[in-house]
Every structure is written in C-alpha cells, then in structure tokens.
Amino acid sequence: MSYEVKNDLTAGKYRTQAEKSFTRSIPYYLMLLPTLIIVFLFSYYPPLSGLWYSFREWQMGEHSTFVGLANYLRMFRDENLIKAWFNVAYLTIANILFKGLLGPLILAELIFFLKSKKWAGFYRNVLVFLMVMPTVAALLIWRNWFLWDGLLNNILKSIGLPNLAHTWIAEPGTSLFALFLAGFPWVSTIAVLTLTSGLMTIPGELMESARLDGASWWRQIINLHLPLIRGPIKLTLVMTALFGLQDFMGPMLLTRGGPFSTSTLPGLEMFNQLVVYMNSGYACAIGITIAFVIMVVTILINKLLPTDV
Amino acid sequence: MAASIGETASPHYKIGIEWLKHLTIIILLALSLLTIIVAIFVAGKDVFQYQNNQYNLAFPYHWENYQDAFKYLFPFVWNSVLAVATTTLLSLLLGSWCGFVFARMRFKFRSPLYYLIIALLMIPSPLSFVPQYLWIKQLGMINTPLAVIIPWTAFWQVLGVLWMRTTLEDQEEAMFEAARIDGASVWKQFWYISLPLARPVLFTLGVWIISGSWNDYVWPSIAITEPSKIMLSVALRGYMNQATTAAGMSGNLGPSYAGALIASLPLFVVVLFVGKQFVEGLVSGSVKL
Numbered sequence: 001m002s003y004e005v006k007n008d009l010t011a012g013k014y015r016t017q018a019e020k021s022f023t024r025s026i027p028y029y030l031m032l033l034p035t036l037i038i039v040f041l042f043s044y045y046p047p048l049s050g051l052w053y054s055f056r057e058w059q060m061g062e063h064s065t066f067v068g069l070a071n072y073l074r075m076f077r078d079e080n081l082i083k084a085w086f087n088v089a090y091l092t093i094a095n096i097l098f099k100g101l102l103g104p105l106i107l108a109e110l111i112f113f114l115k116s117k118k119w120a121g122f123y124r125n126v127l128v129f130l131m132v133m134p135t136v137a138a139l140l141i142w143r144n145w146f147l148w149d150g151l152l153n154n155i156l157k158s159i160g161l162p163n164l165a166h167t168w169i170a171e172p173g174t175s176l177f178a179l180f181l182a183g184f185p186w187v188s189t190i191a192v193l194t195l196t197s198g199l200m201t202i203p204g205e206l207m208e209s210a211r212l213d214g215a216s217w218w219r220q221i222i223n224l225h226l227p228l229i230r231g232p233i234k235l236t237l238v239m240t241a242l243f244g245l246q247d248f249m250g251p252m253l254l255t256r257g258g259p260f261s262t263s264t265l266p267g268l269e270m271f272n273q274l275v276v277y278m279n280s281g282y283a284c285a286i287g288i289t290i291a292f293v294i295m296v297v298t299i300l301i302n303k304l305l306p307t308d309v
Numbered sequence: 310m311a312a313s314i315g316e317t318a319s320p321h322y323k324i325g326i327e328w329l330k331h332l333t334i335i336i337l338l339a340l341s342l343l344t345i346i347v348a349i350f351v352a353g354k355d356v357f358q359y360q361n362n363q364y365n366l367a368f369p370y371h372w373e374n375y376q377d378a379f380k381y382l383f384p385f386v387w388n389s390v391l392a393v394a395t396t397t398l399l400s401l402l403l404g405s406w407c408g409f410v411f412a413r414m415r416f417k418f419r420s421p422l423y424y425l426i427i428a429l430l431m432i433p434s435p436l437s438f439v440p441q442y443l444w445i446k447q448l449g450m451i452n453t454p455l456a457v458i459i460p461w462t463a464f465w466q467v468l469g470v471l472w473m474r475t476t477l478e479d480q481e482e483a484m485f486e487a488a489r490i491d492g493a494s495v496w497k498q499f500w501y502i503s504l505p506l507a508r509p510v511l512f513t514l515g516v517w518i519i520s521g522s523w524n525d526y527v528w529p530s531i532a533i534t535e536p537s538k539i540m541l542s543v544a545l546r547g548y549m550n551q552a553t554t555a556a557g558m559s560g561n562l563g564p565s566y567a568g569a570l571i572a573s574l575p576l577f578v579v580v581l582f583v584g585k586q587f588v589e590g591l592v593s594g595s596v597k598l
Contacts, residue, residue, distance in 0.1 A: 019419075022418075025418070034403060035466060042441070046437040046441040134572050140565075187338075193588060248527070249526055290435040
C-alpha cells in the first residue's frame with residue numbers, strides 16, 4: 001500500500017496521456033493479455049464454478065440437479081468429516097506451536113547468536129539442502145520408520161522403553177500423533193530463513209546496548225527479538241497455519257486417514273468425495289467450507305498479532 | 310544453560326557456550342537431514358544385510374539398487390522435469406513481464422488490474438481444487454502434461470507478479486528514461502535492462518517454484534493417471550510401496566530408498582548451483598515477502 005502512495009506523489013514526473021485514456025492504454029492491456037487470460041480461465045473461473053456446483057448433486061457422470069443447500073447440510077451429518085475437523089484443529093495448533101514457531105525460532109536464534117559470521121553463513125547454506133528430498137519420498141521413509149519393525153520402535157527398544165513401541169500409523173490412539181511427528185524436528189528452510197532475515201534487520205546499536213546492560217540471552221530474545229521480528233513471525237505462523245489447514249499429503253501417504261477416521265483431515269474427505277465417491281457437488285461444498293475456515297483463521301492471526309508496535 | 314553470554318563470563322566459559330551452540334545446530338540439522346542420511350545408508354543394502362541390521366551402513370554397498378530404481382523411475386523423472394521446467398520458465402516470464410509493466414508503465418485501471426491479480430493470493434487453494442479438476446477434465450486436458458503445467462503456472466505467476474513488481478519498482482527510473490529516448494521498445498527495456506538487474510530475485514523465485522511444483526503430489530495424482538505419463542512423485546509412491554509387505558512389515562528397503570535418493574537428485578543439483586543466491590535473496594530482504 002505504501003508503494004501506491006509513493007508512486008502517486010511522484011507520478012507527476014512520468015505521468016503520460018495513457019493514464020487518462022482507455023484507448024491509449026490498449027497496448028498495455030495487450031501486454032498483460034496472456035496473464036489475464038490465464039488468470040480468468042484458470043484462477044477465477046474454477047472457484048466461481050465451484051460455488052455453483054456446490055448447490056448441485058452429480059450422479060456419477062454428466063447429469064447434475066439443483067439441490068439447494070443439501071450439500072452444506074449434509075456436512076453436519078457426515079461423521080468422518082466432523083472427526084476430520086477435530087483432527088485438523090489438533091494438528092493445526094500443534095503445527096503452529098512446533099513447526100511454525102518453536103522449531104524454526106530455536107534454529108534461527110542459535111545461528112544468529114553465533115560469534116562467527118562465516119559459520120552462520122555456512123549453516124544457512126546447509127539449511128537449503130533440507131529442501132532437496134521430495135515430500136513424498138520423505139513421508140514414505142517416515143512411513144517405514146513408523147512400522148512395527150521401523151526405526152522409531154528400534155530406538156525406543158534400544159533406550160529401554162519397549163512398552164512404548166506401537167504400530168504408529170495403524171493404531172487409533174497414535175495415528176494422528178504420527179502425522180504430527182513426521183518431519184521431526186520440524187525445521188523448514190523457508191521459515192528459518194524468514195526469521196533470520198528478520199533478526200538481521202535489528203539495528204546493531206540496540207543489540208550492543210542490550211549486551212552492555214548485561215541482558216541475558218533469553219531476555220534479549222523475549223524483550224528485544226520477539227517484538228522486533230513480529231512481522232516475520234506472523235508471516236511464518238500464517239503460512240504454517242494455512243499449509244496445515246489445506247494440506248493432506250500426510251494422511252494420504254501415511255495413514256489414509258485411518259484407522260476409523262482417527263487421522264483424517266477435511267481436505268482428505270474432500271479428495272475422497274471427489275475421487276472415490278464421485279460426489280463432485282459435495283466435494284465442492286467441503287472445499288468452500290475449508291476455504292472459509294482458512295480465511296477466518298488468517299484474519300484471527302492478523303488481529304491477534306498486530307505488526308505495529 | 311548459562312544465564313548470560315554477557316561480558317562478565319570468563320573466556321573459557323564463552324568458548325564452551327560457543328561450542329554448545331555449534332553442537333545444537335549440528336544436531337538439529339542432522340536430525341532434519343536424517344531421512345537423507347538413513348536413505349544413503351539403507352539404499353546400498355541387499356535383503357540379507359537389511360534383515361541383519363536395518364539402519365546402519367553395511368558393506369559391500371550395492372550400487373545396483375540405484376540402477377534398478379533408476380531404470381524404473383527414469384521415464385517419470387523425465388515427465389516431471391519437462392513439466393516443472395516449462396512451469397518455471399512460463400511463470401517466471403509471465404510474472405516478471407507483468408511485474409515490469411505494472412511497475413514501469415502508466416495506464417488507466419493499472420491499480421485495479423494489479424489488485425485483481427494479487428487478490429488471488431488470498432483465495433485458499435481448497436476452494437478451487439475440485440472445480441479446477443472438473444474444468445481441466447471438461448477441457449480434455451486430463452492425462453496430458455498441460456493438466457499440471459497450466460494450473461501450476463496459473464498459481465505461481467501470481468506470486469511472480471507480486472514479487473517482481475515490488476522488486477522492479479525500486480530500479481532507477483532514469484535508466485529506462487534514457488533507453489526510451491534511445492528508442493528502446495518496452496520489451497527491450499524489460500529484457501535488456503530490468504531483468505538482468507533482477508537476477509537474484511529471479512533465482513529465489515525460481516527455486517521456490519521448482520521445489521513447490523516438484524514436491525506437488527496430490528494434484529498430479531488425479532490430473533495424470535495414465536501409467537506411462539504420471540509424474541515422478543506419483544510413480545515414486547508406487548515404487549516405494551512395493552517394498553512394504555501387506556502385513557505392514559518392511560521387506561527389502563534398499564531399492565526403495567535408492568529411488569527416494571534418485572528423486573532428490575534434480576533438486577540437489579538446483580540447490581547446488583543456485584542455493585546460495587536463494588539464501589541471500591531471502592535473508593538480505595531483497596525479496597519482499
């Protein structure tokens with residue numbers, strides 16, 4: 001927004017005739033045409049058509065009939081979907097705390113507090129290699145580790161806790177926890193780099209005076225860093241929350257939502273309604289509900305964590 | 310932990326703390342890279358070595374596991390590389406070109422058009438997942454590379470427009486004024502002046518797009534289902550699941566883990582070449598998120 005203001009103030013310098021006239025602007029519209037076509041056909045049309053489909057019921061193929069709010073009302077009777085909402089609430093809160101905040105923040109602070117700038121740069125470059133393995137591959141490896149003879153149980157046995165061994169992804173009590181645990185220690189490259197970029201913008205004099213006043217490292221973090229990197233923290237939180245609410249690769253690859261829907265998520269229910277049960281209309285209605293929840297959560301985070309001090 | 314890293318601590322003590330920090334960072338990074346480390350250990354095992362001790366490094370290292378995995382996965386690596394490369398080039402080109410037009414040109418309805426495109430960033434993807442599938446199906450694109458390239462490009466170009474506009478807006482207007490006086494077309498101003506200067510941001514955005522589309526699994530799994538045309542992520546699941554027996558116990562994981570490593574190779578090459586620029590782009594704040 002600030003950009004708009006700045007440009008309007010300086011616009012006089014290079015204000016052209018085209019700015020006032022539609023016909024003179026046509027060459028510019030032609031320049032934007034490829035993007036505008038793609039945007040309208042594949043970004044705006046699908047969600048709008050989805051809104052329309054969500055009021056219709058599709059029978060296996062081409063024919064669909066108008067059913068009013070039936071698809072939306074059906075969601076309240078869909079037990080799997082209701083479980084899915086509880087699951088996603090649990091997962092999202094855990095995600096925000098551990099994957100959005102704790103994991104990346106600990107690593108970013110550790111790298112930031114290093115005396116040697118050379119090593120800090122080195123670790124940051126190593127961090128990029130976390131992005132190398134495709135999510136599918138990493139999840140399937142974790143799947144192996146969660147099996148009865150997998151790495152996790154091996155570790156538990158070797159440290160003398162054999163009673164804690166489970167078939168993690170196949171037991172009702174542990175399947176959702178397994179979804180959360182996959183990817184430990186939850187350090188995402190982009191989150192850490194975003195937080196680091198925030199830390200590096202803190203003015204050196206502030207850091208210096210805090211150190212001279214004898215502020216301990218955790219005082220520096222709590223009273224200096226956290227308030228000053230609110231922007232990047234908020235960004236990381238919003239991204240983690242949104243990703244957690246809409247992603248369902250975890251249950252799809254690890255648990256298939258089971259057993260007994262104990263680890264299903266709304267996105268997976270939407271996917272199943274589309275692909276397995278071919279209820280396109282109902283699937284659209286679920287998608288719209290998820291999108292609505294995502295918007296509410298985004299607004300909530302933005303309201304709860306003001307950027308300005 | 311110590312209560313202070315302050316001036317009062319003795320030098321020995323400080324060095325200890327410094328080592329502790331290094332150690333913690335290394336442990337965290339190693340744990341994060343554990344999937345890759347274990348995969349390298351296990352990928353070279355035959356079935357007996359695996360049954361004997363699952364997760365340590367065992368010799369002889371069976372390179373033929375990689376051969377087997379590569380033979381199976383190669384066609385799909387190729388499918389994915391083509392689709393991802395096309396998506397990345399298209400999104401970068403469209404995104405930076407529109408970003409340039411919005412940043413440098415003045416025309417009627419400039420702001421409304423810009424916000425019309427940027428507003429898409431606020432539309433959550435579940436809203437369009439199902440209808441996008443039905444729409445692509447109606448257009449007859451299912452089982453063609455277009456079924457992934459078009460939705461991906463539609464998605465990434467929006468981010469491109471946002472990033473590139475904010476970046477290109479900061480470039481010195483005088484350069485373009487001089488070029489204009491010399492009679493350079495809009496395209497020439499974009500291609501020869503603006504774009505070369507925005508290289509670091511292009512790298513960052515490019516890595517972002519490549520890793521985002523390379524990692525996508527859910528959409529490719531329904532958009533392309535014909536066995537010979539599927540994307541790597543989908544093929545990889547089939548290949549890696551062969552190793553797990555129906556009873557939920559693991560069989561020989563050697564080839565399966567070798568497959569995971571082969572699928573990591575393209576991104577590894579990308580990170581090796583432009584990883585540094587990617588980090589600098591994000592950390593220096595030259596990319597405005």
